[in-house]
Structure formats: structure tokens, C-alpha cells
Amino acid sequence: MKRFNESPSQTAGPYVHIGCTPNFSGIHGIYPEDLGTSLFKGEPKGKRITITGAVIDGAGNTLKDAMVEIWQADAEGRFAGRGGDPAFTGWGRSPGDMTTGEFTFETVKPGRVAWPDGRLQAPHVTFWIVARGINLGLHTRMYFADEEAANVEDPILSRVEHRQRIKTLLAQPAEGGYRFDIRLQGEDETIFFDI
Amino acid sequence: MTKINGYTARDRAWHPPALTPLYKTSVARSPRFAPLGFATSLSEETGPVFGHDILGPRDNDLIHNFTGESAIGPRIIVQGRVIDEVGRPMPHTLVEVWQANAGGRYRHKKEGYLAPLDPNFGGCGRCITDENGFYEFRTVKPGPYPWPNGADDWRPAHIHFSVFGHSFAQRLISQLYFEGDPMIWQCPIVGTIPTREGIESLVAKLDRQNSVPMDALCYQFDIVLRGRRQTMFENRMEGL
Numbered sequence: 076m077k078r079f080n081e082s083p084s085q086t087a088g089p090y091v092h093i094g095c096t097p098n099f100s101g102i103h104g105i106y107p108e109d110l111g112t113s114l115f116k117g118e119p120k121g122k123r124i125t126i127t128g129a130v131i132d133g134a135g136n137t138l139k140d141a142m143v144e145i146w147q148a149d150a151e152g153r154f155a156g157r158g159g160d161p162a163f164t165g166w167g168r169s170p171g172d173m174t175t176g177e178f179t180f181e182t183v184k185p186g187r188v189a190w191p192d193g194r195l196q197a198p199h200v201t202f203w204i205v206a207r208g209i210n211l212g213l214h215t216r217m218y219f220a221d222e223e224a225a226n227v228e229d230p231i232l233s234r235v236e237h238r239q240r241i242k243t244l245l246a247q248p249a250e251g252g253y254r255f256d257i258r259l260q261g262e263d264e265t266i267f268f269d270i
Numbered sequence: 271m272t273k274i275n276g277y278t279a280r281d282r283a284w285h286p287p288a289l290t291p292l293y294k295t296s297v298a299r300s301p302r303f304a305p306l307g308f309a310t311s312l313s314e315e316t317g318p319v320f321g322h323d324i325l326g327p328r329d330n331d332l333i334h335n336f337t338g339e340s341a342i343g344p345r346i347i348v349q350g351r352v353i354d355e356v357g358r359p360m361p362h363t364l365v366e367v368w369q370a371n372a373g374g375r376y377r378h379k380k381e382g383y384l385a386p387l388d389p390n391f392g393g394c395g396r397c398i399t400d401e402n403g404f405y406e407f408r409t410v411k412p413g414p415y416p417w418p419n420g421a422d423d424w425r426p427a428h429i430h431f432s433v434f435g436h437s438f439a440q441r442l443i444s445q446l447y448f449e450g451d452p453m454i455w456q457c458p459i460v461g462t463i464p465t466r467e468g469i470e471s472l473v474a475k476l477d478r479q480n481s482v483p484m485d486a487l488c489y490q491f492d493i494v495l496r497g498r499r500q501t502m503f504e505n506r507m508e509g510l
């Protein structure tokens with residue numbers, strides 16, 4: 076069935092911010108604003124949360140040239156474009172803080188989404204990470220540490236063979252919202268997905 | 271009957287592996303564990319949609335979109351189609367591009383190359399494919415540039431691109447190279463792609479037919495995104 080091969084990935088390089096968040100990188104006047112700065116198009120329903128975190132390399136350094144994108148359901152588990160809350164885009168993009176490199180997303184707590192077999196997944200946010208040195212964008216998911224009951228029955232979390240690594244997918248409640256660090260390698264390397 | 275059933279698995283032997291020591295930055299930024307595989311679900315089969323209302327009239331004209339005056343360098347048109355692996359066009363998908371100027375210099379505070387900035391070149395642009403998956407932008411051909419990796423490594427002329435497709439599973443960032451450039455085959459980043467065939471699929475072809483006389487040369491470049499899986503299944507007959 077396949078007649079063409081997917082275009083091979085190449086690293087986003089050190090200057091991905093020029094292309095994807097030019098205003099952040101100091102290039103003004105081309106686009107009025109950087110895409111994905113806000114997930115809100117008004118007042119979305121649901122509980123407002125803030126997700127903060129860092130992308131950390133194998134030496135323990137926070138990346139300052141990464142770009143992190145998230146995609147998630149609205150508070151009722153529906154996606155934008157598929158009957159979701161019109162005041163919620165579901166998609167965010169962060170170049171990281173200029174000095175610390177940390178990303179922050181103001182969003183709503185996602186509802187539960189059905190798995191293809193009908194079971195409900197635990198609330199989660201899909202993450203995609205690109206940067207210099209990352210040859211193929213990394214997919215992962217953020218779950219909520221305080222959703223223990225839903226997490227136990229989640230079709231993906233329940234399939235993780237290395238049980239001690241599940242914690243790398245759990246955002247921890249923190250002041251003002253949740254903390255979710257992404258470790259590219261080393262101790263507590265985040266579970267990345269081949270989806 | 272044909273049932274749409276998620277996306278075909280990504281061919282990881284076709285893409286660069288995470289750890290590619292000749293591209294040094296990958297060493298500390300590559301996961302050591304194998305990624306956890308699972309079939310796509312609604313969370314990956316959906317994605318953001320962008321309307322033409324986000325586009326300004328010069329968004330796909332990098333020659334003029336920074337100041338209105340012309341940037342310096344060989345004027346080119348880059349055009350092609352965004353399709354999926356079974357050849358279907360991908361309409362209404364956002365394509366973002368960024369690049370160095372004709373001297374090989376990026377407009378970025380961390381950029382240290384001695385080549386000068388072009389006051390009229392910003393370095394980014396974007397467009398949305400039409401109903402046939404067609405896209406086009408104008409720019410100046412970027413210059414090659416040296417970069418800190420080996421003692422004397424150079425990037426071939428290239429344009430970075432980011433494509434959304436119709437779902438988060440299709441999200442892709444890669445780079446476009448130019449036909450005939452000998453530097454392609456000396457670049458450690460290009461060299462992360464395992465096969466020559468894979469590398470050649472990222473090389474834009476000079477297209478004199480669509481070049482504009484006394485104005486701009488044209489390069490053709492198609493972008494292929496992951497395809498949807500189609501599984502054939504038979505309707506089971508009664509009694510069998």
C-alpha cells in the first residue's frame with residue numbers, strides 16, 4: 076500500500092525559534108504573534124492549570140534551544156476540531172524561558188479520552204520535543220500523579236514493562252499547577268513513545 | 271471493506287537513530303531506552319488546524335517579508351506538494367520554514383559566524399497547502415556555513431521546515447537541500463540519515479520549467495508525511 080517513504084527527519088537545529096517563534100527570538104514584524112503562545116480563545120470550560128518543566132540532557136543541563144509542543148483534549152475529553160470547546164485550541168508551543176529554558180503552558184485539565192477499544196484513558200497531555208541534537212522529534216505523554224485511580228487503568232501506563240519508570244510520565248502537583256520535567260537520558264530517563 | 275485504522279508505524283530504520291556520535295550534540299541528548307511502541311489513538315490521530323486567516327500577504331515571501339525591501343542573494347522559488355505515504359495530497363496543512371541568509375548567517379543572538387547579517391532578511395516564512403497539497407514560497411538561496419562540531423565541519427545550503435499534517439502523529443521537522451551541492455555528502459547531520467536513498471529524498475530538484483525568466487529559479491520539493499493504515503477485512507459469511 077505504501078508507495079512513498081516519509082520524508083526523513085532532521086534535527087530542528089539551534090535556530091528552530093527563528094522559524095517557529097520568531098517574535099520570541101527577536102525577529103519582529105513578520106508575524107503579528109508567535110503561534111501556540113496561548114491555548115485559549117476566550118474562556119474555556121474546566122479547571123485552569125499551569126504546567127511548568129524543563130528538558131534536561133544527559134549531563135543534567137536544561138536545554139535552552141528546545142521547542143516543546145503540547146496537544147490535549149478539552150476539559151470534557153474532546154479535541155479541537157472534533158466537537159471540542161470552541162474557546163480552547165488544545166495546542167501549545169513553547170520556546171522555553173529566555174534565561175532558564177523552562178517551558179510553561181497555561182491550559183485546562185484535560186478530560187478522559189477513549190482508547191480505540193472503548194476503555195477510558197487517564198487524563199493526559201501529549202508532548203512533542205525537538206531541539207539541536209534530537210534527530211527525530213520525541214513523543215511522550217504527561218499524566219497526572221494525583222489521578223491514581225485513572226492511571227491504574229490507563230491502557231498505556233498499564234503496559235509499561237519497567238514499572239519503576241512510570242514516574243517519569245507523572246506530573247507532580249506544584250505551586251500554581253504541575254511540574255513535568257523531561258529527561259532525555261540518564262537516571263530517570265523519560266519514557267518516550269514510538270507512535 | 272476498508273477500515274481506517276490509525277497511522278502506519280514510523281519506519282525507524284529509515285529515519286536517523288537518536289544516537290549519532292559524528293553529530294556530537296546527539297550524544298547527550300539521545301534517549302538510551304527504546305521508545306515504547308503502541309498503536310495511535312485519538313490523542314495522536316488529531317492535531318491543531320490552522321486557517322488561512324493566520325497568514326499575512328508576505329508570509330511566504332522571505333525575500334521581502336522582513337522590511338519590504340529585497341534581500342540579497344540568488345532569488346528562488348521553492349514549490350511542491352505535501353503528500354502522505356500512499357500518495358494522497360495533504361491539503362490545508364501549515365508549512366513553516368527558516369534559514370540562513372545568502373551569506374550563511376542566521377539572524378540569532380547566539381549566532382557567531384563572521385558573515386554579515388542582511389538588513390532586509392529575517393529568515394522565516396510560512397504557508398498553508400491548497401486543496402491539492404500544493405505549497406510555494408519565495409526566498410533567497412541560503413549560503414553554506416561552518417559550525418562547531420568537528421574542527422572544520424560545514425552545513426550544506428539548506429532550508430529547515432516544519433510540517434503539521436492532519437494529526438500530531440504526522441508532526442515532522444526536517445531540512446531541504448539543493449541538487450548538485452557537494453557539501454551534502456560531507457555533512458555529519460545529513461549523515462545521520464541511514465541510506466543514500468533517504469538523503470536524496472531531501473534534495474530539491476532544479477526546475478527550469480517553473481523558473482521565472484529574469485527573476486527566480488525554481489526548485490521542486492515534495493514532502494511526505496506518514497500515511498493512515500488501511501486494513502482489509504472480509505465480511506464473515508453466515509455459518510462459516
Ligand SMILES: [Fe+2]
Pocket residue numbers: 088369370425428430
Ligand atoms: Fe541550519
